[in-house]
Amino acid sequence: xxxxxxxxxxxxxxxxxxxxxxxxxxxxxxxFYWYRQILGQKVEFLVSFYNNEISEKSEIFDDQFSVERPxxxxxxxxxxxxxxxxxxxxxxxxxxGTGRGYTFGSGTRLTVV
Amino acid sequence: KNEVEQSPQNLTAQEGxxxxxxxxYSVGISALHWLQQHPGGGIVSLFMLSSGKxxxxxxxxTINIQEKHSSLHITASHPRDSAVYICAxxxxxxxxxxxxxxxxxxxxx
Numbered sequence: 001x002x003x004x005x006x007x008x009x010x011x012x013x014x015x016x017x018x019x020x021x022x023x024x025x026x027x028x029x030x031x032f033y034w035y036r037q038i039l040g041q042k043v044e045f046l047v048s049f050y051n052n053e054i055s056e057k058s059e060i061f062d063d064q065f066s067v068e069r070p071x072x073x074x075x076x077x078x079x080x081x082x083x084x085x086x087x088x089x090x091x092x093x094x095x096x097g098t099g100r101g102y103t104f105g106s107g108t109r110l111t112v113v
Numbered sequence: 114k115n116e117v118e119q120s121p122q123n124l125t126a127q128e129g130x131x132x133x134x135x136x137x138y139s140v141g142i143s144a145l146h147w148l149q150q151h152p153g154g155g156i157v158s159l160f161m162l163s164s165g166k167x168x169x170x171x172x173x174x175t176i177n178i179q180e181k182h183s184s185l186h187i188t189a190s191h192p193r194d195s196a197v198y199i200c201a202x203x204x205x206x207x208x209x210x211x212x213x214x215x216x217x218x219x220x221x222x
Contacts, residue, residue, distance in 0.1 A: 035210075042199075043156075043199065045209060045210040045212070048209075102161060104157065107156070109154070
């Protein structure tokens, strides 16, 4: 069964550094998403991406964050100048229609120290 | 303000029991999702509903659009069903998703 692949599974970074989280969505999917789950809290929507542009973003997704689909297969989340409170599990997801065929990746655990 | 409320927060059941998890939401939606989060953190999509009822194996999901309520049922529960079950709704105003806080299910042999 097709999978959404996220790398790395765990990343540790120094506060103030930039990190790039990578995702390979399912190949025929058109919609791409990033979510965040801080330890012990609920999953939060960050951003959705369609047709090479952001279609929706939450209040969390401020100028510190950016997304890109650089080569038609990867979907990346860049976090600039990381803060301690950015430590969380970051999930990528993709779907072939709005909410259809929705598949999550297994997540990247980001630890900012 | 929680757009999605789930109950119960925690649930312990004996193997074989019938389990129900409830979800209420306050926004207009295009679809409702039930997700399963394993202890290792990975998330699996179980169902997407926009009306009626869906069944997959021992899992049944229902939605009542008028009452803004959905239920996830597990028949003949098994210890491998132990996980966090999350209700999430896709708003009908865009591509925004709202998540419930999850129901932590433990099934005891």
